[in-house]
Amino acid sequence: MSQLQLARVRLIDSLVHRDGQARLRAGLQHSAVFFAKTCFIYLFILPFRSAIISAAVSSFASLVGSLPTRVSRVIVRRFLGPSWSTTAIDATCKHLLQYHTMRNVLFMAMTEFRKLSEDPDWEFMKRKQSQIALLFGVDDHWGPLSVFEEVSTRVPGIALSIEREGHTHGYCCTEAGSVWVACHVANLIKNQIQIRNV
Known part of the structure; x- marks a missing residue:
């Protein structure tokens, strides 16, 4: 079991024994958001040359984009943070959460990193x-x-x-x-x- 998984198990265990269901639910939500952010950052640190990673990230974005608008807005706001404006959140939900758009974004990121080193x-x-x-x-x-x-x-x-x-x-x-x-x-x-x- 990894350190992150072990920490999650301890967190869940302490929440269950201390404060019951409400604290458990809040802890799981926080843990899920933390896990999603960690995965996203980890994927962006990895080289974008991998077509599999690019397809997986694009598929995940498309999945979030296919959810009801209200749900995808909540996910995007939680993921990107409260400092983003409503307009930026709406634009992200409407335009970025599509498979081909995300593939283009990842391709641009890959070529930008390559070009910046030249x-x-x-x-x-x-x-x-x-x-x-x-x-x-x-x-x-x-x-x-x-x-x-x-x-x-x-x-x-x-x-x-x-x-x-x-x-x-x-x-x-x-x-x-x-x-x-x-x-x-x-x-x-x-x-x-x-x-x-x-």
Whole structure:
């Protein structure tokens, strides 16, 4: 028996002997949520090259998506956390919990991890610098400030910004983050239009 299984057995045993059915039910729900989160994180840490893992994760997402809307919303909210907005939860339930969509997400994740380990195409960025804008976050491990500094040195004319409002890399999961980034992008577009009209 693994340590995790042994801990679960002890938790269930103590809950049954202490406080009865209500505590047991709450403990099992917490344990199930913890187990689901652990499995999800473990699957995302594994290499996405495995077609079997990709199919299994996609099938699980599809299964959750096939449940009644109310049930899938509860599962998604529990799984993703209370910080996600209602809009983000609804979008996840409506669009992400489909087999082929999840397969595409996993494929994108696999190729993104592979591409992130490669050096950027500096020549392409120099040629297209008027069409590229990069936004970095202060604590963003996907776009660290060291990359900001390197890009600003190698491609000095490119539009670079640092988000200092405290939004995370998952900005689109909150209304405040979504609004901030939407306004930022709208301003970038407006500035490009003004430059072209001059």
